[in-house]
Amino acid sequence: MIALVIGGTGFIGSHLLDQLVAEGDLVRVLAPDPERFRAPKENIDYRAGTLMDAAALRSALEGVDVVYHLANSKVPSTSNQDPIADIQENLMATVDLLESMRQAGVGRIVFLSSGGTVYGECGSESVPEDHVLQPSSSYGIVKVAIENYLCMFKRLYGLSYCALRASNPYGPRQGAIGVQGVIATMLYRTFRNEAISIWGDGGVVRDYLYIDDLAKGISTAGRAGLEGTFNIGSGEGHSLVELLDVIREVTGTEPGVEFQPSRKVDIQRIVLDISRIRMQLGWEPKVSLARGVELHWLWMQSAIKGGML
Amino acid sequence: MIALVIGGTGFIGSHLLDQLVAEGDLVRVLAPDPERFRAPKENIDYRAGTLMDAAALRSALEGVDVVYHLANSKVPSTSNQDPIADIQENLMATVDLLESMRQAGVGRIVFLSSGGTVYGECGSESVPEDHVLQPSSSYGIVKVAIENYLCMFKRLYGLSYCALRASNPYGPRQGAIGVQGVIATMLYRTFRNEAISIWGDGGVVRDYLYIDDLAKGISTAGRAGLEGTFNIGSGEGHSLVELLDVIREVTGTEPGVEFQPSRKVDIQRIVLDISRIRMQLGWEPKVSLARGVELHWLWMQSAIKGGML
Numbered sequence: 236m237i238a239l240v241i242g243g244t245g246f247i248g249s250h251l252l253d254q255l256v257a258e259g260d261l262v263r264v265l266a267p268d269p270e271r272f273r274a275p276k277e278n279i280d281y282r283a284g285t286l287m288d289a290a291a292l293r294s295a296l297e298g299v300d301v302v303y304h305l306a307n308s309k310v311p312s313t314s315n316q317d318p319i320a321d322i323q324e325n326l327m328a329t330v331d332l333l334e335s336m337r338q339a340g341v342g343r344i345v346f347l348s349s350g351g352t353v354y355g356e357c358g359s360e361s362v363p364e365d366h367v368l369q370p371s372s373s374y375g376i377v378k379v380a381i382e383n384y385l386c387m388f389k390r391l392y393g394l395s396y397c398a399l400r401a402s403n404p405y406g407p408r409q410g411a412i413g414v415q416g417v418i419a420t421m422l423y424r425t426f427r428n429e430a431i432s433i434w435g436d437g438g439v440v441r442d443y444l445y446i447d448d449l450a451k452g453i454s455t456a457g458r459a460g461l462e463g464t465f466n467i468g469s470g471e472g473h474s475l476v477e478l479l480d481v482i483r484e485v486t487g488t489e490p491g492v493e494f495q496p497s498r499k500v501d502i503q504r505i506v507l508d509i510s511r512i513r514m515q516l517g518w519e520p521k522v523s524l525a526r527g528v529e530l531h532w533l534w535m536q537s538a539i540k541g542g543m544l
Numbered sequence: 545m546i547a548l549v550i551g552g553t554g555f556i557g558s559h560l561l562d563q564l565v566a567e568g569d570l571v572r573v574l575a576p577d578p579e580r581f582r583a584p585k586e587n588i589d590y591r592a593g594t595l596m597d598a599a600a601l602r603s604a605l606e607g608v609d610v611v612y613h614l615a616n617s618k619v620p621s622t623s624n625q626d627p628i629a630d631i632q633e634n635l636m637a638t639v640d641l642l643e644s645m646r647q648a649g650v651g652r653i654v655f656l657s658s659g660g661t662v663y664g665e666c667g668s669e670s671v672p673e674d675h676v677l678q679p680s681s682s683y684g685i686v687k688v689a690i691e692n693y694l695c696m697f698k699r700l701y702g703l704s705y706c707a708l709r710a711s712n713p714y715g716p717r718q719g720a721i722g723v724q725g726v727i728a729t730m731l732y733r734t735f736r737n738e739a740i741s742i743w744g745d746g747g748v749v750r751d752y753l754y755i756d757d758l759a760k761g762i763s764t765a766g767r768a769g770l771e772g773t774f775n776i777g778s779g780e781g782h783s784l785v786e787l788l789d790v791i792r793e794v795t796g797t798e799p800g801v802e803f804q805p806s807r808k809v810d811i812q813r814i815v816l817d818i819s820r821i822r823m824q825l826g827w828e829p830k831v832s833l834a835r836g837v838e839l840h841w842l843w844m845q846s847a848i849k850g851g852m853l
Contacts, residue, residue: 367676371699372696387627387681390680
């Protein structure tokens with residue numbers, strides 16, 4: 236199989252590349268920048284460019300069997316500051332991608348959607364895929380629109396797709412000073428003996444997924460003939476206070492904590508129901524939170540000591 | 545009140561203008577073309593332009609209390625032929641409108657969404673607003689995205705909004721040879737003694753709303769302080785075969801019928817649950833299908849005889 240990974244040099248893409256190469260695919264990457272934490276891999280065909288670069292995209296699609304679309308020019312907070320750019324760079328660029336795939340005869344796409352932003356407020360139950368969608372950021376609004384266009388291109392043109400609504404991934408090679416990745420941020424601050432900021436009472440609950448499990452799920456979705464939208468997460472909820480406990484145990488350090496007022500945009504609790512992907516794709520998460528945080532911590536210590544972080 | 549009606553010279557806009565003027569508003573219109581079936585009204589301030597024309601829009605927003613946004617550059621079928629243009633001309637232009645409203649200090653918008661395209665397949669029950677949204681056309685996908693942006697602008701910036709998911713409107717001054725408006729098309733063909741095409745077995749059920757009821761609902765929503773999304777329809781379902789019966793009775797003519805194969809995109813049945821708008825806005829439909837079709841038929845006969853149709 237020839238796989239094209241769009242946005243393949245980011246945190247998730249980097250692990251997907253390893254997974255696809257290990258499974259024997261010929262792997263091509265379209266991304267604007269090289270990976271941050273390691274040198275390019277010899278057996279991967281890197282192409283510089285984004286989805287907005289029509290010529291680079293057309294060339295990258297030649298002979299491809301499946302496209303993995305992980306690119307996003309925004310995160311939720313920056314998407315709200317410039318929704319027009321979000322629509323142009325992510326929604327329109329993705330619809331252009333689907334048109335280009337039709338023209339190039341590329342028949343399948345796996346799209347990385349967002350379990351954390353498409354549902355909105357969910358209450359105390361795990362949220363299944365057919366839950367009402369109330370995205371509260373432009374980022375989530377665009378993800379929902381892309382899922383809908385995937386469904387439309389499937390119906391009108393037979394373009395096969397899988398949309399994966401991922402929960403919060405964490406693990407090695409995740410940046411630690413960005414705006415996403417609470418586990419990375421907590422570990423980084425613990426290493427530097429800096430206080431960890433907690434918004435509200437620390438009761439905010441999220442679903443954290445170890446990066447290797449996510450990469451394996453994405454490649455499984457690429458190989459499967461299944462259509463549709465799937466949650467992909469641990470299926471378990473952990474509060475910020477519980478994360479602090481895990482970090483204390485893994486690092487052997489007592490992190491300082493600064494409690495801050497709640498942020499208006501925070502959703503109190505979101506945990507994904509992963510029954511559908513378990514049953515239909517046969518995928519399930521393998522790495523516990525404690526083990527995943529330990530692996531993340533081991534990598535982070537060496538990355539900081541090596542001057543990479 | 546100063547009201548700006550964007551897309552105010554189309555079928556629905558034309559009736560909304562009458563309603564707003566009757567209720568004493570100062571009415572301004574932003575639309576690219578004049579009305580098709582009547583001369584401009586003296587007491588309305590018409591401005592030539594579309595949402596894409598930033599200068600015309602900025603000028604039209606000056607001093608406005610409420611915006612009624614009825615403009616759409618596409619219908620469902622044409623939206624699928626060019627989804628990129630649909631996103632640019634409708635989604636991006638509307639997000640730009642919301643930004644322009646913020647800058648101009650205009651605090652309220654009524655947006656005409658689409659009860660017929662946002663839900664997808666609904667089954668036999670009337671569909672309430674919190675039903676899952678599965679739009680099957682670009683038109684419907686864009687409507688859903690706009691609703692989500694309205695909700696986001698309300699939360700982030702306090703911009704007050706009402707989104708009205710309208711069912712199928714019909715009545716005087718609706719075009720009869722376009723791609724929307726099955727009642728208009730049936731009446732027109734009956735007048736000309738042409739056969740009426742029915743796709744499938746004629747069992748397709750829709751919710752038809754007389755245009756005066758819709759116009760009254762839109763103006764009521766503009767005046768109300770309520771936020772959110774409301775279905776607006778008759779709340780009743782009628783099959784194509786039932787429509788034929790009504791037309792036979794109203795016109796005193798036996799229309800010819802040509803049954804055609806089902807179209808792939810047709811949703812079998814969609815009827816709106818209008819409990820929310822009844823209870824929260826105090827609006828309800830007044831004109832029965834038989835009476836509405838009669839009024840539509842009277843207008844159409846004179847329009848055809850007058851050479852307007």
